[in-house]
Every structure is written in structure tokens, then in C-alpha cells.
Amino acid sequence: MKRFALTILLFLLLLPVYAQEKKPVVVASKSFTESRVLSEIIAQLIEARTDIPVIRKHGLGGSLIVFTALEEGSVDIYPEYTGTAWAVVLKRKDKAPDPLRTFLEVKRELEVSHAATMLDPFGFNNTYLIAVRSDTAKKFGLQDVSDLVGLEDELRFGWSTEFLNRNDGWPGLKRVYGFKDVGVRGMEHGLAYQAVGEGSVDIIDAYSTDGKLLKYKLAFLKDDKSFFPPYQGAPVVRSETLDRYPELEALLAELAFKIPDARMQKLNYEVEEQGRAFADVAREFLTDGKFIGDETRATGDQASRGGSLWEFIRSRIPITLRLVGEHLLLTGLAVVLGILVAVPLGIWLTRKESASGLVMGIAGVIQTIPSLALLAFMIPIPLLGLSMQSAVVALFLYSLLPIVRNAYTGIKEVDADVIEAGEGMGLTPRELLRHVQLPLAMPTIMAGIRTATVISIGVATLAAFIGAGGLGEPIITGLQLNSPRLIMAGAVPAALLALLADWLLGVVEKRLVA
Amino acid sequence: MSSTITFEKARKEYPTGNGNVVALEGLDLHIEKGETVCFIGTSGSGKTTALKMINRLVEPTAGSVSIDGKTVTDFDLIKLRRSIGYVIQRGGLFPHLTVSENIGLLATLEKRDPNVIRNKTEELLDLVNLPREQFANRRPRELSGGQQQRVSIARALAFDPEIILMDEPFGALDPITKNELHDEFLKLKGVVDKTTIIVTHDLAEAFKLGDRAVLLNDGREIQTGTKDEFINKPANEFVERFVAAHSSGGSV
Numbered sequence: 001m002k003r004f005a006l007t008i009l010l011f012l013l014l015l016p017v018y019a020q021e022k023k024p025v026v027v028a029s030k031s032f033t034e035s036r037v038l039s040e041i042i043a044q045l046i047e048a049r050t051d052i053p054v055i056r057k058h059g060l061g062g063s064l065i066v067f068t069a070l071e072e073g074s075v076d077i078y079p080e081y082t083g084t085a086w087a088v089v090l091k092r093k094d095k096a097p098d099p100l101r102t103f104l105e106v107k108r109e110l111e112v113s114h115a116a117t118m119l120d121p122f123g124f125n126n127t128y129l130i131a132v133r134s135d136t137a138k139k140f141g142l143q144d145v146s147d148l149v150g151l152e153d154e155l156r157f158g159w160s161t162e163f164l165n166r167n168d169g170w171p172g173l174k175r176v177y178g179f180k181d182v183g184v185r186g187m188e189h190g191l192a193y194q195a196v197g198e199g200s201v202d203i204i205d206a207y208s209t210d211g212k213l214l215k216y217k218l219a220f221l222k223d224d225k226s227f228f229p230p231y232q233g234a235p236v237v238r239s240e241t242l243d244r245y246p247e248l249e250a251l252l253a254e255l256a257f258k259i260p261d262a263r264m265q266k267l268n269y270e271v272e273e274q275g276r277a278f279a280d281v282a283r284e285f286l287t288d289g290k291f292i293g294d295e296t297r298a299t300g301d302q303a304s305r306g307g308s309l310w311e312f313i314r315s316r317i318p319i320t321l322r323l324v325g326e327h328l329l330l331t332g333l334a335v336v337l338g339i340l341v342a343v344p345l346g347i348w349l350t351r352k353e354s355a356s357g358l359v360m361g362i363a364g365v366i367q368t369i370p371s372l373a374l375l376a377f378m379i380p381i382p383l384l385g386l387s388m389q390s391a392v393v394a395l396f397l398y399s400l401l402p403i404v405r406n407a408y409t410g411i412k413e414v415d416a417d418v419i420e421a422g423e424g425m426g427l428t429p430r431e432l433l434r435h436v437q438l439p440l441a442m443p444t445i446m447a448g449i450r451t452a453t454v455i456s457i458g459v460a461t462l463a464a465f466i467g468a469g470g471l472g473e474p475i476i477t478g479l480q481l482n483s484p485r486l487i488m489a490g491a492v493p494a495a496l497l498a499l500l501a502d503w504l505l506g507v508v509e510k511r512l513v514a
Numbered sequence: 515m516s517s518t519i520t521f522e523k524a525r526k527e528y529p530t531g532n533g534n535v536v537a538l539e540g541l542d543l544h545i546e547k548g549e550t551v552c553f554i555g556t557s558g559s560g561k562t563t564a565l566k567m568i569n570r571l572v573e574p575t576a577g578s579v580s581i582d583g584k585t586v587t588d589f590d591l592i593k594l595r596r597s598i599g600y601v602i603q604r605g606g607l608f609p610h611l612t613v614s615e616n617i618g619l620l621a622t623l624e625k626r627d628p629n630v631i632r633n634k635t636e637e638l639l640d641l642v643n644l645p646r647e648q649f650a651n652r653r654p655r656e657l658s659g660g661q662q663q664r665v666s667i668a669r670a671l672a673f674d675p676e677i678i679l680m681d682e683p684f685g686a687l688d689p690i691t692k693n694e695l696h697d698e699f700l701k702l703k704g705v706v707d708k709t710t711i712i713v714t715h716d717l718a719e720a721f722k723l724g725d726r727a728v729l730l731n732d733g734r735e736i737q738t739g740t741k742d743e744f745i746n747k748p749a750n751e752f753v754e755r756f757v758a759a760h761s762s763g764g765s766v
């Protein structure tokens with residue numbers, strides 16, 4: 001048993017060791033289209049122009065996760081926005097100044113306190129826009145953001161979750177314009193457009209380079225109090241990475257000011273509305289601008305739209321199999337580790353009652369940590385970072401409570417007469433455990449394991465937010481691209497997997513108990 | 515193959531929320547080889563406590579219990595318990611094991627020859643009147659209360675113990691089944707020679723099965739003796755009333 005646990009541990013620790021001479025550069029993106037397009041452009045540029053191996057980590061769940069990962073060392077480069085870095089990364093509460101000063105200050109601050117730097121901007125300024133349905137704008141005569149003051153009760157706000165929680169988002173906007181505190185719905189950004197299109201909300205926050213803006217009948221309100229800080233896109237790079245590969249600085253400088261607003265909007269549009277693959281759009285941009293040569297390469301990217309449902313399903317089979325494999329590996333390792341730790345722990349607690357309250361309490365508290373937050377907590381931990389290990393550890397922590405609780409109650413609930421008979425006839429505590437208590441507690445223990453497995457399979461869909469793969473990948477991409485098919489391509493197999501695992505464990509349970 | 519059992523000033527106090535409860539006050543008792551003694555008394559009088567001191571499920575607060583002159587604490591705990599058969603009221607059979615697995619569990623754990631175990635198990639089933647073809651592979655929940663107690667007794671006899679302890683073994687059975695088992699017990703006693711202690715609150719049962727009875731009340735030994743002695747020479751008024759109460763029920 002001990003050796004088995006050790007093997008798994010070693011395996012986990014060795015996962016990130018790749019058999020490559022040159023240390024790869026990890027290029028990451030956040031979980032929205034633009035970030036991913038830029039990240040793909042950077043990745044392809046490095047691949048085409050250097051012999052540095054590139055690893056992509058797409059769709060990470062938010063600025064804090066990516067930046068924490070960058071500081072920790074599991075990300076080398078990612079596209080960031082000056083205004084975002086100002087508020088989220090540097091945690092500055094004061095208003096960002098003009099674009100140039102903001103950029104210079106972010107760059108300096110990154111270099112001084114975060115062992116990173118920001119290279120020259122791509123050229124566009126993807127600032128927040130406040131977008132209103134055209135008919136609503138007409139009805140209320142809305143032109144400036146100030147015009148909204150006093151209409152808080154009549155209009156429905158549909159802010160994206162990130163906007164809702166950022167100093168340079170709704171909280172600041174509220175303060176500067178003097179909005180009243182009203183119930184505001186937070187939603188995923190991709191869904192906000194759909195909501196405003198259907199009319200279930202009236203006002204949303206949008207990015208000024210967003211391709212989707214062309215698709216809906218929206219009016220844009222002028223930020224008349226100049227509240228929104230500049231959001232110039234620019235690559236953030238670890239200093240250590242630039243020390244190792246100084247050539248990257250000059251290479252990425254070639255992209256400086258080559259992507260103005262309109263160009264960025266078009267790139268986003270091509271992916272989101274025309275259903276083109278990220279890799280294709282990025283490559284076309286690079287070849288058009290003569291950044292790289294014109295040799296066309298097949299890509300692994302799957303187009304998400306077009307074609308019949310049947311064709312779509314067929315085209316998804318190979319990638320789904322890989323994702324299911326990853327998903328199973330994540331949850332399997334987590335639950336096996338959970339069993340190895342929580343079953344003995346639960347048994348031990350039946351003999352050490354005084355500790356049971358504390359241990360169950362801790363396991364219970366872990367259970368209440370929101371899944372994405374728990375995943376994010378893993379990133380700064382040495383050896384974990386932005387990887388499968390982090391996801392496995394987080395899922396493992398989640399699996400503890402149901403298993404430990406059921407192991408504990410299972411053993412406790414064994415009939416006292418049976419225990420007394422066993423002790424009285426001279427079974428050693430070990431024999432009693434092995435031949436009486438464990439077999440009788442098995443149905444309860446197995447129920448705990450089943451619960452833990454089903455929870456794990458569900459939570460593991462979030463692992464993709466920290467780049468750990470699994471069936472969450474198509475779900476995140478689907479949310480970015482607003483593609484229900486793609487969301488289903490992750491959600492349906494995950495649900496089936498949960499049902500299947502539950503059924504299989506039920507069969508195992510019958511075998512064990514019989 | 516049997517042993518003597520001696521209680522010397524054996525005393526037990528249980529700690530509780532409000533002070534200690536004295537469950538047994540300095541019991542002095544000597545039990546001969548092969549003798550059957552019944553501990554009798556009302557509920558809470560200390561019978562179970564006294565019984566469990568022998569297989570050390572209860573450790574005395576003061577005084578001692580010895581087997582063949584050797585204090586029980588000087589034995590290896592596991593060996594001691596394996597040399598003592600133990601039957602409890604609701605049988606305490608292992609619900610996940612078959613009848614024969616219940617009986618053979620210890621022997622199997624000690625890695626005895628499976629053939630020997632099987633023969634021994636079948637012999638024991640015969641002894642307690644359970645046809646082996648019919649019962650060997652059943653599980654406890656597929657047995658009546660009386661059948662469960664028979665299996666429990668067979669299990670207690672499996673290791674050829676020198677001592678058998680039974681805590682209200684027939685207490686939960688209907689009168690007819692109880693009578694049947696009494697008769698079988700007496701027959702069994704003729705075959706196997708063990709020092710036996712039976713806890714009961716039924717005086718008729720005590721007189722029928724035991725060579726002697728020990729009457730306990732509130733943790734104190736009131737009288738020890740044969741049926742004749744209890745009826746003809748009651749130690750005090752309490753014994754008189756106890757005997758009268760039970761005989762008016764018509765079962766003595």
C-alpha cells in the first residue's frame with residue numbers, strides 16, 4: 001500500500017519533466033477569444049522564428065490565475081491589458097492615468113516587484129464599453145453613461161462577472177457616476193451578448209475590440225467622465241524567460257503597434273462569428289504581415305460551427321476520447337489518493353474521537369471553498385503551479401469529506417453486539433477491522449467513494465481554467481465562442497462519465513459486499 | 515478439559531458524569547472444573563460485569579479473577595479469549611459471513627487445515643442440531659432467533675475452549691424454543707466437559723441448567739448455592755421473596 005502511494009506521488013512530481021533539451025516557453029491566455037488569438041499569434045511567431053519549444057496554456061480562468069502562474073513560473077508569456085494589470089495585478093486603487101503613463105508605470109512596477117516585464121503594446125486599446133440595446137437607447141434618449149443615472153430601477157444591468165468584481169469595473173463606475181446600488185446580475189461574458197440580444201438584460205459591458213459587437217443592434221454610451229482606464233494589449237513576460245532567451249524581446253517587438261482596434265476586432269470576428277480556428281486566424285495574420293513565411297500547416301484546431309450535427313459529433317470523436325482520458329486521469333488519481341488518505345483517516349478517527357470534530361470540520365470547510373478558488377489556490381504552491389498536479393490536488397481535497405465521513409460513520413455504525421462478540425472471541429483489533437468492521441462498513445464507504453467520484457468528475461470540468469485539460473476545454477471554448485454545440489461537446493460526455501462511473505462503482509460494490 | 519475460576523474481592527466501578535457507579539462490590543467466588551454456575555439477579559445487578567471480568571472485556575477496579583490459579587491479567591489477552599467461548603444474548607453473529615464461516619472464522623485466521631475446519635464445523639452443526647446441508651451456507655439473517663443462538667453456541671465451542679461464558683443466551687427466545695434449547699444444552703453438557711457460566715434473570719432457568727446459582731443484587735452477592743439451598747435455606751428475606759416471586763410465576 002505504502003509503496004503504491006509513493007509511486008503515485010513520484011509520478012505526479014515527474015509529470016512536468018519533459019524529455020527536451022531546451023526549456024519550453026509556456027504561452028498562456030485567459031478564457032476569452034481575444035486573449036487566445038493574441039496568445040496563439042505569439043506562440044506561432046516563436047515557433048516559426050526560433051527553435052524554442054512552445055507549450056500553450058489556453059483559456060485560464062482570469063487575470064489573477066494567469067499572473068499568479070506567471071510569477072510562480074508555470075507561465076512565461078501571456079497577453080495582458082495595461083488597465084487590467086494596473087488594477088488586478090498591481091492592485092492599485094487609484095485611477096489609471098493616460099495610456100502612456102499607465103503603460104510605463106505598469107512596466108516599471110512589474111520589473112521592480114514581480115520579476116516580469118511588459119513589452120511594447122500591440123496597438124489596440126480594448127477598453128470597456130457600456131453597450132445598450134438600440135431600442136432602449138432611443139426610448140430613454142441615452143448617449144452618455146451619465147444618462148443612466150436615475151434609471152437604475154428601470155433598466156436591467158447584465159455585467160460580466162469580472163466587470164462586476166473589478167475596481168475598474170462596476171464598483172468604480174458606480175462611485176464615479178453616482179449610481180444607486182441595485183440588484184445586478186453577473187454573467188459569463190459570452191452569455192451577456194445573448195442575454196442583451198434576447199432582451200433579458202438592457203445594458204452590458206463590452207470590449208471595444210469585440211467582434212460580436214457587429215452582430216447585435218447595440219448603442220455605445222460615451223464614458224463622459226473618462227472613468228475607464230486605458231486597456232492597451234501588450235505581452236507580459238517573465239524576466240527569467242527573457243534572460244534565458246533574449247532573442248524573444250526583439251521578436252515580440254515586431255508585433256508592437258501592428259494590431260490596431262479595427263484589426264483586432266476583425267480577428268475576433270473571424271473566430272467568433274465565422275467559426276474559424278484560432279490557429280488559422282493567427283497564422284493568416286502572421287503570414288499577411290510577413291512575420292512568418294507562407295508554408296501552410298495543418299492545425300489541430302477544430303472548427304466549432306458549420307456542418308450537420310452528425311458531422312460535428314464525428315469530428316469531435318478523437319479529441320473527445322483524449323479529453324475523456326485526461327478527465328479520467330485527473331479524477332481517477334484524485335479519488336484514488338482520496339481513498340488512500342481518507343479511508344484510513346476515517347478509521348483512525350473512530351479510535352480517536354477527540355480529533356474527529358476537528359478533522360471533519362476542516363474537510364467540511366475545504367468542501368465549501370468554491371471550486372475555481374480552490375484550483376487557483378494551488379497555483380503558487382511549489383511543484384504544483386499551472387498543471388495537472390494542481391487539479392489533482394484540488395480534486396483530491398474535495399474528495400476527502402465524503403470519503404472520510406462515510407468511512408467514519410460506516411465503522412461506527414457496525415452493531416455493537418457484533419463488535420463485542422468479535423472482541424470476546426479473541427479477534428485482534430486488526431482482525432476485527434479487516435474481517436468484521438471493514439466488510440460491514442463497505443456499503444457506506446463505497447457510497448462515500450461514489451459521491452466523491454461524481455463530485456470530482458463535475459468539478460474536474462473546471463480544471464481547464466488552470467490549464468489542466470479535461471472535458472472543461474470545449475466548455476470554456478464554447479463559452480468564448482458562444483457555441484452551444486461546443487459546450488455540449490464537453491458537458492454531455494462529462495455527465496455520461498459521471499453516470500457511468502457511478503454505475504461501475506455500484507457493480508464493484510456489489511462484488512465487494514457479496 | 516476444563517478449568518477452575520476464582521473471583522477474589524473483584525470490584526468494578528464505572529466512571530459516569532456524576533461520580534462513580536459501583537457495578538460490583540468485592541465478589542468472592544470459586545467455581546470448580548466442569549461446573550455450571552448461573553449468575554442471577556435483576557437487571558443492573560452486576561451479572562454481566564462479573565462475567566466479562568473473566569474474558570477481560572471488563573478489567574476489575576480492585577481484586578482479581580484467576581483461572582486455574584493464574585490471574586487473568588497474566589495471560590496473553592488474545593490467547594485467553596480464544597480459550598474461552600463467549601455467547602451473547604442476540605448471538606452477535608457476523609452478518610456478512612455464512613453459518614459455517616462464522617463458526618470457522620478463528621480457525622481460518624489461525625490458518626488451520628481447511629479440511630479439518632470443515633469437518634469440525636459440520637460436527638458442531640450436528641451437535642447443536644442444525645442439519646448441515648440446510649444451514650451451513652445460510653447467513654444469520656436467514657435464521658430464526660433459536661437457530662441463531664445454536665450457531666452462536668457452536669461458534670463458542672469451535673476452539674474447544676475450557677470455559678464457556680453465556681450472557682442471557684436464551685433471553686430473547688419464546689418459551690417453547692427456550693425449553694428446547696435448555697434440553698439440548700443439558701444433553702450437550704453430558705458430551706462436552708466445560709466450566710460454564712450462564713447469566714440469566716430467570717431463576718427457573720438457573721435452577722434447571724446450573725449446578726449452583728449466584729444471586730446478585732445491586733452489585734452485591736446475596737447467596738450462592740444449589741436449588742435446594744435457595745429453597746430450603748434462603749440467606750435472608752430478599753432471597754425468600756425473590757424465590758417466591760419466581761415460583762408464583764409457576765416455573766420453578
Ligand SMILES: Nc1ncnc2c1ncn2[C@@H]1O[C@H](COP(=O)(O)OP(=O)(O)O)[C@@H](O)[C@H]1O
Binds near residue numbers: 558563
Ligand atoms: N460501561 C459502563 N459504564 C457505566 N456504567 C455501566 C457500564 N456497564 C454497566 N454499567 C452499570 O453497572 C451496573 C451493572 O451493570 P451490568 O453488569 O450490565 O448489570 P446486569 O448484567 O446485571 O444487568 C448497572 O448499574 C449499569 O448501569
Ligand SMILES: [Mg+2]
Binds near residue numbers: 563
Ligand atoms: Mg447484563
